[in-house]
Amino acid sequence: MASKKTNKTHLSWNDPAFRAIVYQIAVLGIVAYVAWYLVSNTMHNLSIRNITTGFDFLDREAGFAIGESSIAYTPADTYKRAILVGIVNTLQVSALGIILSTLLGSIIGVARLSTNWLVARMATVYIEAIRNVPLLIQLFFWYALITENLPGPRQALNPVGGVFLSNRGLKFPALQGDSLSWILYGLLLAVLCTFAVYHGSRKRQEKTGKTFPVFRAGLFMLLVFPFIAYFLGGASLALDYPVLRGFNFTGGLSISPELSALLAGLVIYTSAFVAEIVRSGIQSIGKGQWEAASSIGLGKTRVLRLVILPQALRVMIPPMTSTYLNLTKNSSLAVAIGYPDIVSVVNTTLNQTGQAIEGVLIIMAAYLTVSLSISVFMNWYNRHIALVER
Template identity: 45%
Template sequence: MSTSHKPPKPSWSWRSQAFRGIVYQVVTVALILAAVLYLAHNTQVNMKARGIQSGWDFMLGGAGFDIGESLFAFDSAEPYWKAFLVGFSNTLRVAILGIILTTILGTLIGVGRFSRNALVRGICLCYVEFFRNIPILLQLLMWYLMFTEVLPESSTPLTLGPLFLSKGGLNFPIPVWATGQYFAAIGMAVAVVVAFLYRRWAIQSFERTGVPKSLFWVPVGIIIGFGVVGWIVGGAPMEFNMPVQGEFAIENGGALTPEFLSVLLGLTVYTAAFVAEVVRGGISSVALGQTEAAAALGLSRGQTMRLVTLPQALRVIIPPVTNQFLNLTKNSSLAVAIGYPDVVSIANTALNQTGRAVECIAIIMLVYLSTSLSTSFGMNWYNNRSAIKER
């Protein structure tokens, strides 16, 4: 006769270790909440006693200042909350582009440390040792001085085909948006999903058959091909808004300001040096026997790196690279030193005008906390996806 084993009932006795653990946790959380409420109340009382205003009502008032760089239109008469939104979008733009460029540059330099060419290895080593040992603030100032002092005036810019580079920044052609561009964007969005599914199939096929398939050029071709098809279906528009040389400055086209370029290049070049060392360490952690086994299968050095070494090194690379991405995002707050209107710059201006120090600092903390947690969540998800599954 079979007997069913019922799970033991929870014991609410103080002798139960589980019960004591719950009590200790509840008491700890209650003490933390009480401390936070006490500090908040004490701060509010002291601010009121000193005549310091507090509250969030200022967010609805007119900002009264212009913002030199914005992804969307902003007028000085618009409220503070929209000014903070502009600052947040500027911070997010630098962080996202910086992470993408840092990943590409850092990976190339880290892989370059294993090149058979002594010159390539030497250049990669010098890059890492030079840029990671100079403080990031000095590098931002260096890039900013180069753009504002070394480059020619906007009246006599450097011309690189349709591009104009001067003290006014980088000017470039932009397409005049029409149906074709929208269809191309939709096609590329669909292509990203198709490319992801292809890469997943190619990896599974390689694990099953040992026959390598392209994990880079085919996905790139899929994305470009879908975009071109969408562009053709939409009428293949060819009109571009071209930059032209004006009397005093470059007119029309798209533009990237010296401040934005300085922040983006400074953060990318600096953080890529650390990412390169992380990639180098991750590759070094892969057993030499894996490379020898790949060579025995007839894989080239490039195929061995892409299909064997890097996938195994990811479990070592991803956690420290996540820290570097977080550092890049937080280091973007130094952009205020060269006049880039990120969220810190906007908050400083709002603080000086309204005196709402606690609220403005809280907004800065919330922005960087939310972006950092989002980055951590995404990288942790990718880390779990890339982890080696053991049986």
């Protein structure tokens, strides 16, 4: 039997393994020293200026109003609650921005590959123009367009009954009643069941080759489950219409000019990058795939949806992840147009409390957590759709 060779590390500078260990220890030591120096120097400067440190201020009364909040908040609430409002607002903008920019960017990316000369050129002009104008400038443009060119509440545009558009934002009817929460739970249950049916149908198809009408089953659950939940909640549901009272509307739901401008800027700017990712992903698929799918009688739309895009997703997901992360981080520019995101709320907090370091750490931790969550999900999805060698 051949003897096993063992790679032993020798305490000699001529041994590459020993040198590698020494270099790593040296680098770790330098990093630890720099971190210690920065922390100790900061703490020393704070103590000289009699500035207290810590996060005890989070339990004190905030004392300032927040113009837009998806959760209940009053100035009598704590700074902790105010920061939570900012985080929720940031998550709201990021989620809506990711969904809308993906939809718009996919359409434009496919349009750029169109055989229609005008459609392809218009998509190209859109991408090149939007990508080469700074996002902050675009946010200022949309905010000015909404606040300065739309009429006031008394002269608000009324394109559809109950919907009003003015320089105070978009007002539209809202559902209210005891059954509303039940309906939302019904929708959530329908979505979860649809995903379960989808995964079950894929495993069934891999084993037996038989397909299952997932789309029709999902549509049925999305319609039936909320309908049943409506009656379980007492069949109490009504529309609350916005009504002009004084100088503004009351009732219904509203989208503020700040949120509208922020969403418009983020979606339009990010969709240009998404469009290029979609275009490159589609073009990465060989021409033979188009020809093979067309030879069995599939039309161009079905070839794109059933054959090309599923393969192109494996190319598009990594750069799409970076684009989603950039959108989330770019939402911090909301402070420039007055939307109360996490940066704006924490900025007000640190101005009142003087806890600048703690405030910046909170912002960093919030964006780091959201970004890592998006990255983890996208990496999981990337592994899920990856080709598995058999």
